[in-house]
Amino acid sequence: MYGSIGVRGPTFLLDLLKGPVAAVQEFLFLTGSAFRNIFRPPHYTDDIVLQMDNIGVGSLPIAIMAGFFSGAVMALQMSRALATYGQVGRTGTVVSITLVRELGPMLTSFMVAGRNASGIASELGSMKVTEQIDAMRALGTDPVQKLVTPRLLATSAMLPLLTVIADFVGMVGGWLISFLFLNLTSRQYWSTTWRALEWNDVAQGLLKPLVFAVMISLIGCFYGLRTTGGTQGVGRSTTQAVVASIEMIFVLDLLITKMFVWAAGGAIG
């Protein structure tokens, strides 16, 4: 009946699918629960502020560095291409559009994913394997309310802010290169940079980090809370959290970009 696969085939395939489907279901439950808890007491304000400090202020140096160098490199690379058409003067335009639409949100999110998705997964994973999560439940606290929701809110608040800072610092990097090596005046660079941006760019530049932040924090918490197998399991969860976060950033970036291209009535929309 099942051809060459044999009778065992479909059962085997179903068994293979069972794990991923259960994981997706579990992730969706966690997501629903984390969002529902935003509106339900108790609100752990101290934990939110602590996480904002850890995720936001803690990631500031790395976001600034990534923004500055990506802006500077972008100016150098694009100026060569623009020189072919005699348009070096438009370097600021390319730098600002690339940074605000793509590089700023993506690079900052990668940095935060590497730093915080791993941090969240390892912290919660350690708590899981040392039974602190069970202890929390035994002592009258919902772990999702206490651990997941504050991290979700803190990351969602801080990642867009970090992206704005990274965008600006990136433009400064581009200006430095333009001023020092491309013989552009500051006025020329900043006026093209400013004029290049439309509301559509700013909107997607802010929406992307917000969506990525939700994904990074929830993936970190998800892998942390399902950790098993002692310290080895914590390491595994940490790696999985970072890999899954980065993969999801790529997928969501494509979807959001497509959505904005379509909304703007672009040529490929």
Add this chain to the structure above:
Amino acid sequence: MPREAPVPVLRFENVTVAFDDVTALVEVSFEAFEGESRVITGAAGSGKTTLLKAALGLIQPQSGRVYAFGRDLGAMREEELFDIRSKMGMLFQESALFDSLTIEENVAYPLLNQKAIHCAPEEVKPRVVEALDFVELGGTLEKFPSELSGGMRRRAAIARAVVTAPPLILYDSPTAGLDPITAHTIMALLIKERDTARTTTLMVTQRYQDGNLMANFRYNSEQGRLEPARNGARQDLHTVFMVLREGRLVFEGSQESLEASRDSYICKFVKPRA
């Protein structure tokens, strides 16, 4: 007029718990009554910890029912379970103290977070100090768990388990990994808590001597130490031994019948290894 049958504090009714393909508990049934001590033993992976977690409602059974204080835990939402759990204290195997909190904050945690406790803010500190004095850790309030030894962490975790004065306390391997002197100190604290607060106690252990202490010793509050329970000193209380094997309850009874058992598996847990 016939006396009403006592209601068990904890009741397992054909409880089966499975994780993926592994069955941790199989058709386990027993009843624990007020003031009773139960010593649960068995090989590693026999389902002892799972049994305690099922009793707390942390794990839901695939089949069967768990009743605590007369209420079916399987029929309750997580929020409702918090109220039932406030009547239970739990000492986890690895102590499970919160790393980021001081010992004072750890012990205060159930008082501040269990809604059913209703502890006034000004009462929190005195109760924490009292609980820490009970386990002889009065000077560790400001310390973090990482600054304490394994035995001290276990004692701090006992303080957290008893600070709300729960009528039922579950101890998961309270002496595992401790040296004999510290293990005896921990057992003395457990018996002291049982005898002073008259709590129902479930203790998981692999050390027969722990069960022996629980069954045959009592706490002398005047002399502040354990002494053999002679002349019917503990007539009103009794200790039941339970042995688990691959998730099944293979023995439930008194110490005498445990020691009389000829079952080769049960015998392994009766006589301490040389």
